[in-house]
Amino acid sequence: MxxxxxxxxxxxxxxxxxxxxxxxxxxxxxxxxxxxxxxxxxxxxxxxxxxxxxxxxxxxxxxxxxxxxxxxxxxxxxxxxxxxxxxxxxxxxxxxxxxxxVASLLEVGTGFHPELSGRENIFLNGAILGMSRAEIRRKFDEIVAFAEVERFLDTPVKHYSSGMYVRLAFSVAAHLExxxxxxxxxxxxxxxxxxxxxxxxxxxxxxxxxxxxxxxxxxxxxxxxxxxxxxxxxxxxxxxxxxxxxxxxxxxxxxVHTSGRALDHQVPAAGAPLRCLALTVNGRAEDQLDLPDTRDSLAIEMLLEVTAPCRVSLESFLSDHYGSRLAFASPGHEAGNAHVHDLAPGRHRLRAQLMLPQLLRGHYQLEFALVQPFLAKFVSFPAAIQLSVDGTGTTWGRLFEQAPSPPGFQLLHGTVAIEPVT
Amino acid sequence: MLEAGRADVHYWHDLWRYRELLGFLAWRDIMVRYKQTVLGAAWALLQPAITLVVFTFVFGRLAKMPAGGLTPEQYPLLVMAGLLPWQLFANALSSASGSLVSNTHLISKVYFPRLVVPLSALAVALIDFLIVGLLYLGLCAWWSFWPDWRVLLLPLFTLLGLLAALGAGLWLTALTVRFRDFRFIVPFLLQVGVFLSPVGFSTSNVPSWRFLFSFNPMVAVIDGFRWCLLHGAQPFYVPGLLIGLGVTAALLVSGLWYFRRTERSFADVI
CATH class of the missing domain: 3.40.50.300 (P-loop containing nucleotide triphosphate hydrolases)
Structure with a gap:
């Protein structure tokens, strides 16, 4: 066989x-x-x-x-x-x-000529892709029906919308045999x-x-x-x-691009009053993290150097592998001042516990930002951590298609702590 | 079936399989050429007609060149019989040498024997030639000077002209892929070539140079056209014809060789 x-x-x-x-x-x-x-x-x-x-x-x-x-x-x-x-x-x-x-379709609409009508381009494109004239004539109606351009067959394709153009082009190619x-x-x-x-x-x-x-x-x-x-x-x-x-x-x-350290993903805003000197998650400084079980929480630790007095809170985002955001956790926004800290110049240590929701096996990204809620973003860490989750199940899929913000993703109450370092 | 650095044995077979594509490409070029023009296909007639008037005036009236066996009033016939093959050659050569570069989007995305592209350019030139042929028939009617039996050999000389254009065109189009300089060289060559070929005058005007002159392959073609169309008013010059055949053959063979040799890297270089 x-x-x-x-x-x-x-x-x-x-x-x-x-x-x-x-x-x-x-x-x-x-x-x-x-x-x-x-x-x-x-x-x-x-x-x-x-x-x-x-x-x-x-x-x-x-x-x-x-x-x-x-x-x-x-x-x-x-x-x-x-x-x-x-x-x-x-x-x-x-x-x-x-x-x-062999027919190859390296590009849609190869050889389409803008001045020619849809009808003429079907023949031209078909010939370029290797169809014979008889074959094109036989499938002509099918091609037109598939592309849904019946009304514009005799219009030069330069007047087509890009969607129509692409539909026609793919349709010709799809009817190659x-x-x-x-x-x-x-x-x-x-x-x-x-x-x-x-x-x-x-x-x-x-x-x-x-x-x-x-x-x-x-x-x-x-x-x-x-x-x-x-x-x-x-x-x-x-x-x-x-x-x-x-x-x-x-x-x-x-x-996954592994630069090595999570800290290297730091992007400070212009004139930010603070910057991050060290960043660890679960005690590790790498930007990749394997989680055998998502019911674990993540311990985030940052060493901050503050150059001017500011009010700071931590935001976290969870995204899927492609960068679509799945969840957002910002106690500063949610619970008000309890999680916003007034920092004086000097060094401070930030500690936070992050609860993850139940995740399917797959790859995720964590992103952090140090912000003054509603007002300013001082430092962000886009795609700071690549999470590889083994998960409990072995199915491949995306979890949050219906629920963009699952209840499980949150900072544990009272766990964003910032204290001066002496 | 595909191997590194091995010429494809199926090439000529493929070329035959893609003959319809050749037709379609030629048809596309013809369809597209006169879109959004007011005069449309009349342009194909207008250019040779004006050239005819100018050449007749300059060579026939001003320079008073002998009309090679015709009466001076019939000078336009002499010019037209030269212009006809020259236009064929010039159109074929210029479009063939630009053909690969102007079809870049095809070359880099689809496979077909690349030879199809310059060949389709020749086909377009041939169609133009037939249109200009109508102009010639008009002149024939005006002077009531119809060609005799010799016209039966005309297709052979047409073919010779096409092959000369193909040979040179293959060189130039393959070179243009690599060196865009040739885009500037080709129009210049054609501009000079029209005076180095006996388009506006008869070859019998340059008896002492005739041998050297014959190395221009178009000399044999134009002489042949005049012999066919003007009742043999232009007698055959056998050494010239042989040289012309030889030069054309050499151009064609070397052109094909160079084209085939560079063809497989076209998609990488273009």
Whole structure:
């Protein structure tokens, strides 16, 4: 049953980066050449050209009917891989074996011409993507219906709204019938309803018609819904190939940027009367924290240096991995003056206990700010702590879709304490 | 199927598979060209018509060049028979050499044999050529000077002109991808070329230079056109034709070689 349609063996793609600020003109090349010649004659060092491997030693096999997601951070080599697979550029090393007709969709609406009407562009774009005229004519009505642009078929697409443009473009591509479909990030366009429709179409194509789909996206929920397997690229190398859930976890781990210390995330406001000298959470200064159980509370400790008298309270935010805020805790706002401290110049130690709500397994971010409630933000720590939560369950998902502010997230009463350090 | 540094054996097969794309690209360029113009396709006639008047005036009236077997009143026919292939060559060459760069968005996003792009530029030039051909027929009707049986060889010379444009165009378009300088070089070449080719005058006016002159591949094409269209008023100059064929073949072969060699890095450089 497992019949490989794509076999990639130790694929590499190298780009040469010129460090001289060269515009490629003939004159530059000539002067460069002459200079290089002189340099070689006088036996000085060779011209500086840096190699950059966008892909290095990538090997994998994909079987018929699989929907494979390719994920990785920006610059990991995803797009280069797709470009090589769709034959836009040649690999520097290695080999690829493709079985069946390949259609690649590296961009929505490639080759659309603004002056041409929707009808004309369907034919043009179809031909560019590799459809024959007869094939386009056969599917024409279906394409138009899917894109919902019947009324504007004879209007030049330069007058289309960007949504209509994208719908038409995707619709043409969705009606290709290749054995292998390569798709890059095209779902990041269009409104939510149309995105859903596109995803549905892609899933349907792969499931019912036994096609193979390669799919690059940053949209993890789309990847999760569509894909049967994941390839994870980082810095041009294939670091993981396997199940979706595991791949996503690994991807989110590589997404975490670890500068090391939580303190380094400090962003002081201009003219702030205080700054933070040390920050620890549960006694650790790192900006990453693994929590086996979220029922633990977090002990936050800061060493503050105050340069002018000020009134200070602590705010905390909990966000999901993508930075969408889930919860906010600010006793200074809620309980008034009880949690706002008047600080005199000098050093002070802040201690707070933070209760976390019950969290599903996954990755979260904690953000802190030192504020004067309602009036000023002195210092903030965006994405100060990356929380990896094992949680009680093993399901992957987001907890707070209905309840933006769960009751569990709060500072324990009476636990924001600030006292002078002698 | 895809291997590093190996020329694709399926290339020519692919080129055939993508022949419809060639048609579509040419069709797109034709459709788009005269959008938002008032005169529309009349532009295709207007430019050669004005060139015809100017050349007739300068070479025929001012310089009083011999009309090569025709009467002086028929000088426009001589010019037009030269202008026809020259326009074909000039249009084909200039659009072919700009073709890759103006289709950057396709080159960097979709695979197809890149040769399709300059070839489609040739197709567009050929359509223009047919339109200008109507102008020539108009002149024929005016002087009641219809071509005889020799016109049957005209397609061969048209092909020769196209191949010369393709050969040079392949070089220039591949070089333009890398060096945008060639965008400035091409119009200049064509501007000079119109005087270095016997467009406004007959080759028989330059007997002593004729051999050297023949290294311009368009000389053979224009002479051929005049032979076909003007009842052989312009006799064949066999060494010239052979040289022209040789130069065209050399351009074409080397152009293809260079194009194929650089083609696989187009997407990285463009």
């Amino acid at each position: 497992a019949e490989p349609v794509i076999t990639v063996e130790s694929l590499g793609k190298r780009y040469l980066l010129d460090h001289a600020p060269s515009h490629d003109t003939l004159r530059d090349t000539l002067t460069h050449g002459v200079r290089g010649l002189v340099r070689r004659l006088t036996r000085r060092e060779a011209a500086v050209r840096e190699e950059f491997w966008a892909l290095r030693d990538v090997s994998f096999t994909i079987n018929r009917g699989e929907v494979v997601g390719i994920i990785g951070r920006n610059g990991a080599g995803k797009s280069t891989l797709l470009k090589v697979l769709s034959r836009v550029t040649e690999p520097t090393t290695g080999r690829i074996r493709l079985r069946g007709r 290749p054995e292998i479909l390569i798709v890059d990030e095209v779902l990041a366009v269009g409104d939510a309803a149309f995105q859903k429709k596109c995803l549905g179409k892609m899933g349907e194509v792969a499931r019912s018609e036994g096609r193979t789909v390669l799919f690059v996206s940053h949209n993890t929920s789309a990847v999760q819904n569509l894909c049967t397997r994941l390839l994870l690229l980082s810095n041009g190398e294939l670091t993981f190939a396997g199940g979706v859930a595991e791949g996503l976890l690994r991807y989110l781990d590589t997404g």
